[in-house]
Amino acid sequence: MLKYIVRRLILAVPLIFGIVTATFFLAHLAPGDPVDLYLQPQRQVDPAVIERVRQERGLDQPLHIQYVNWLSSSARGDFGESFLLHRPVRDVLAETVPYTLLLILAALLVDALLGISLGVVSAVKRGTKLDRAVTLGSLVLYAMPGFWLALMLILLFSVQLGWFPTSQATSLDYADLGAFGKLLDRLWHLVLPVTVLGVAGAAATARYMRGRLLDVLGEEYITAARARGFRGWTIVRRHALKNAMIPIITIYGMSLPLMLGGATIVETIFAWPGMGRLTVDAVLGRDYPVILATTMVAAVLTVLGSLLADVGYAVVDPRVSYDGSRR
Amino acid sequence: MAPGAERVRSVDSGARERIGARSPWEVSVRRFRANRLALWSLYVLAILVLAALLAPLLAPHDPLAIGDVMATRFQPPSWAHPFGTDEFGRDLFSRALYGARVSLSVGILAMLLATSIGSLYGAVSGYFGGIVDGVMMRIVDVWIAFPAFYLMLLLVGVFEASVPVLILILALTAWPPTARFIRGEILSLRERDYVEAARAMGLPAHRIILRHLIPGALSPVLVTGALAVAGMIGAEAGLSFLGLGISPPTPSWGNMVAAGKDALASAWWISFFPGALLTITLIAFSLVADGLRDALDPKALDQKFV
Numbered sequence: 001m002l003k004y005i006v007r008r009l010i011l012a013v014p015l016i017f018g019i020v021t022a023t024f025f026l027a028h029l030a031p032g033d034p035v036d037l038y039l040q041p042q043r044q045v046d047p048a049v050i051e052r053v054r055q056e057r058g059l060d061q062p063l064h065i066q067y068v069n070w071l072s073s074s075a076r077g078d079f080g081e082s083f084l085l086h087r088p089v090r091d092v093l094a095e096t097v098p099y100t101l102l103l104i105l106a107a108l109l110v111d112a113l114l115g116i117s118l119g120v121v122s123a124v125k126r127g128t129k130l131d132r133a134v135t136l137g138s139l140v141l142y143a144m145p146g147f148w149l150a151l152m153l154i155l156l157f158s159v160q161l162g163w164f165p166t167s168q169a170t171s172l173d174y175a176d177l178g179a180f181g182k183l184l185d186r187l188w189h190l191v192l193p194v195t196v197l198g199v200a201g202a203a204a205t206a207r208y209m210r211g212r213l214l215d216v217l218g219e220e221y222i223t224a225a226r227a228r229g230f231r232g233w234t235i236v237r238r239h240a241l242k243n244a245m246i247p248i249i250t251i252y253g254m255s256l257p258l259m260l261g262g263a264t265i266v267e268t269i270f271a272w273p274g275m276g277r278l279t280v281d282a283v284l285g286r287d288y289p290v291i292l293a294t295t296m297v298a299a300v301l302t303v304l305g306s307l308l309a310d311v312g313y314a315v316v317d318p319r320v321s322y323d324g325s326r327r
Numbered sequence: 328m329a330p331g332a333e334r335v336r337s338v339d340s341g342a343r344e345r346i347g348a349r350s351p352w353e354v355s356v357r358r359f360r361a362n363r364l365a366l367w368s369l370y371v372l373a374i375l376v377l378a379a380l381l382a383p384l385l386a387p388h389d390p391l392a393i394g395d396v397m398a399t400r401f402q403p404p405s406w407a408h409p410f411g412t413d414e415f416g417r418d419l420f421s422r423a424l425y426g427a428r429v430s431l432s433v434g435i436l437a438m439l440l441a442t443s444i445g446s447l448y449g450a451v452s453g454y455f456g457g458i459v460d461g462v463m464m465r466i467v468d469v470w471i472a473f474p475a476f477y478l479m480l481l482l483v484g485v486f487e488a489s490v491p492v493l494i495l496i497l498a499l500t501a502w503p504p505t506a507r508f509i510r511g512e513i514l515s516l517r518e519r520d521y522v523e524a525a526r527a528m529g530l531p532a533h534r535i536i537l538r539h540l541i542p543g544a545l546s547p548v549l550v551t552g553a554l555a556v557a558g559m560i561g562a563e564a565g566l567s568f569l570g571l572g573i574s575p576p577t578p579s580w581g582n583m584v585a586a587g588k589d590a591l592a593s594a595w596w597i598s599f600f601p602g603a604l605l606t607i608t609l610i611a612f613s614l615v616a617d618g619l620r621d622a623l624d625p626k627a628l629d630q631k632f633v
Contacts, residue, residue, distance in 0.1 A: 018469035026478075027485055143609035145561055147568045148584055148602030151591060159592045261476025265565055269588075279477065280569050283484040291484045298477040306472075 005311055012303050019299040020074065024067055027292055070292075079293035084285045089293045092278065097297065100267070100274035103197060104259045106190055108252065110198030111205055116245065118202070119209025124236055126214065135210070138203035146262050150196045150269045157192065164192050167271035193270045197262050201255050208251055212244040246317045253309025257302045355546075358622040365618020368611035375608060379427035388418035390425040391576050401594045411596035413586060423601055426578035430605070433494055433579070434560035440498035441559070442552050445505025446544070450536045452506065453513030464510070470503040479562060483571045493572055497559050505551055512544035519543075546623045553616035557609045564605055580605045 061069075073080070079089035122134040141149075158166045165171070171185050216222065217240055225235050264276030271277070275294050282290035360366055378385060387407075399416030402408055410419035452463040482496045516522060517540060525535050566572030567581030575582050580601040587597025 015469060015472055018465070019472055022469055022473070023481065026481060029482075029485060139613070140606070140610060143557070143613055144606045145564055145568075145581075145584075145602065145609070147565060147581075148598070148605065151584065151588060151598050151602070155591050155595055257474035257476075260474040261565075264476060264480065265569065268569060279480055280571070283480050283571055284569075286484065288484070291481055295473075295477045295481045298474045299472060302474050303472050 001314070004314060008307055008310055012307050015303055016300055019303070020071065020296055021067075023292055023295050023299070024070060027288065028063060074293075074296070079296075080289040082282075082287055082290050084282065084287040084290070089289050092290065093275065093293060093297060096273060096275045096278045099272060100260075100263055100276055103190070103193055103263055103266070103272060103274060104256070106194040107198035107201065107259060108255075110194055111201035111255070112248075112252075114198070115202035115205025116209050116248065118206040120213060120236065120241065122206065123210045123213035123217070124233070131210075134206060138206045141199050142203035142207070144200070146196050146200065147265050147269060149199070150192070150266060153192050153196060154269075165189055166192075167269075168273075193266050193272055196269075197259060197266050200262070201259065204255070205248060205251065209244065209248065212247060213240060216240045216244045246313065249309050249312045249316065253306040253312075256305035257298075260298045260301065355622045359618050362618040362621060364614050365622075368614035368618070371607065371611045372615065375427055375604075375611075376431060378424055379431050382421075382424040382428055386418075386421035386424045388421045390417065390421040390578055393417060401590065403594075404596055410600040411594070413594075413597050414590060419583070419597065419600060422578040422583060423580070423604060426580045426583055426601060427604065429490070429573055429577065429579040430560055430563060430581070431608075433490065433497070433563045433573070434556050437494045437497035437501065437559040437563070438552055438555040440494065441501040441555060442505055442548060444498060445502035446509045446541055446548060447536075448502065449506035449509030449511075450513050450541050450544075453510035454517055454532065454536050454540060456514075460510070464507070467503045467506055471507070473500075475500050476562070476565070479566060480571070483566060488566075488572060488574075490573065493563065493566070497562055500562075501555060501559060505548065505555070508551060509541075509544050509548065512547065513540050516540055516543045549623065550616050550620045553612055553619055557612035557616070560605070560612070561609055 077090055079093070081087065082089050082092055085092060118134050118138070122131045125131050154166050157163045165188065168189060170182075170189060171177075177185055213236070217236075222235060222240055225238075230238070260276070263274060264280055266272065267274045267277035268280050275297065278290060279294040279298075281287070282294065393415045395416065399412055400414055402412040402416075404411045408418050408420060410423055413419055413422070448463065448467075452460045478500050479496055482499065483493075486492050486496065488496070522535060522539055525539050530539075563572055563579065564581030564584070567574075567579045568585045570582070570585065573579035573582055575586065583601035584598045584605070587594060587599075590597055
């Protein structure tokens with residue numbers, strides 16, 4: 001088992017290296033250099049100043065030297081300084097990444113709880129009105145653009161009903177609240193963003209879960225269980241559910257990049273202080289060191305996510321042998 | 328036409344009718360038409376595309392015209408303005424029609440470009456195999472490991488986003504899954520006898536790939552293509568919503584939703600209608616893709632239609 005995990009980790013290294021390299025060179029596809037791009041709106045900047053900034057940041061050196069420099073400093077966790085915020089990118093990341101992870105993990109939880117239960121109900125009540133409603137509902141929610149869903153939820157639950165806050169991760173008086181109050185306040189601010197982010201995934205999970213469970217319910221061991229006198233829900237709960245749920249782990253690993261992308265939009269709408277909003281602001285302000293760093297972090301998270309999914313699959317499914325093949 | 332050709336054809340079709348046989352294509356069309364949801368979705372898309380094409384004729388107002396702002400702005404939906412007016416008093420129905428032009432054409436063109444790049448890349452990789460295949464597929468692995476939206480943001484950040492550049496960026500982000508998929512198809516196709524025959528005849532590789540391999544893998548590409556259009560339209564809308572895609576005053580559904588964001592409490596219609604159109608379009612494309620998948624799958628032989 002440990003050997004399998006280590007092997008997968010080692011396989012992830014060249015992938016991450018490739019991503020880092022691709023990020024760097026894609027960012028340099030553009031004509032001009034980051035300083036040009038950043039200073040473009042204020043063309044009247046003294047050329048001597050531009051030259052000095054360029055030298056300070058080592059941008060006067062040939063591209064391959066810059067690449068090596070950037071690689072070695074990134075490996076040490078030094079991503080340079082933000083053009084816009086005038087702070088080390090590492091510090092900015094340390095503040096924002098936890099918020100994004102919180103949002104995504106909560107959304108994954110919603111995805112799992114809602115998606116799996118709806119999928120199971122839909123499969124067990126196959127062909128009924130309930131099944132059709134769930135199928136249609138998940139189709140609509142899956143197709144709906146997150147930013148529109150977010151605005152419509154704000155319109156309904158914040159503007160009309162006043163139940164949930166429209167933005168930020170905490171209230172203004174957060175510091176004065178007690179420990180329990182703080183927890184409630186955080187949860188209260190999480191509801192709408194997490195719903196928007198998790199609901200599309202839940203729709204996909206429900207659809208997938210329904211199909212899987214129907215497949216499993218058609219297998220011989222289920223027929224055998226029926227023959228032994230088990231009925232309805234007992235069969236689902238005791239015999240079918242576990243096997244149907246295993247492939248969901250893989251779906252999870254693949255949903256991480258989608259969630260990261262969705263989080264950029266959700267965070268922007270709800271003024272959530274995470275990495276997604278940071279990236280959008282950086283792109284709008286051409287804050288090039290931040291764009292490079294967050295793209296890299298997002299890509300590395302994606303690779304780690306699929307790694308975790310593979311390992312989780314191997315742990316849960318005894319049929320997967322650790323050399324990666326199915327027995 | 329050669330003499331007798333007409334007769335041969337009619338004999339041929341007569342024979343087929345007698346035995347009730349149909350070409351695979353006819354079977355697929357019949358199956359697709361039997362799928363009510365997919366068929367209705369196709370009609371919806373046809374209406375949207377027509378409306379987009381005929382926007383100059385259908386639009387009751389100029390989508391960019393700003394008249395007497397104070398008198399005409401923030402009007403709720405009415406007969407004169409079915410979707411209401413925005414903060415500049417512009418007619419939102421007209422803007423939505425012109426927005427459909429932008430959103431649909433960007434989505435469809437980006438899909439065509441991504442599918443072409445992906446098909447060609449996958450076919451070359453699968454046909455040559457060996458080291459070429461290994462290197463080309465590792466590149467695809469790296470590409471797929473990127474969260475797509477971050478890749479778009481990175482590219483939008485370094486290039487000035489105009490419409491053609493945006494199409495290019497969307498396509499550059501979206502081609503790898505098609506490439507991987509086509510490669511798989513090609514790997515099985517290239518061992519077929521007809522490809523072997525083409526090789527034996529001494530046809531050059533590019534001809535075998537373009538004329539014999541890619542057409543053989545085309546029908547599954549229709550399915551991924553229909554899904555990709557939805558993905559591309561959604562991505563364009565997302566970028567435009569963030570202010571990083573199509574920039575105002577040119578209307579796209581994404582930037583129209585964004586324009587109503589700050590007036591949500593007082594003028595819900597500004598964000599509502601373009602977003603609803605977007606949702607309908609995306610649902611329609613995914614239902615058509617579902618229908619195509621069922622209709623084109625030769626393994627799912629349905630006795631009723633064979």
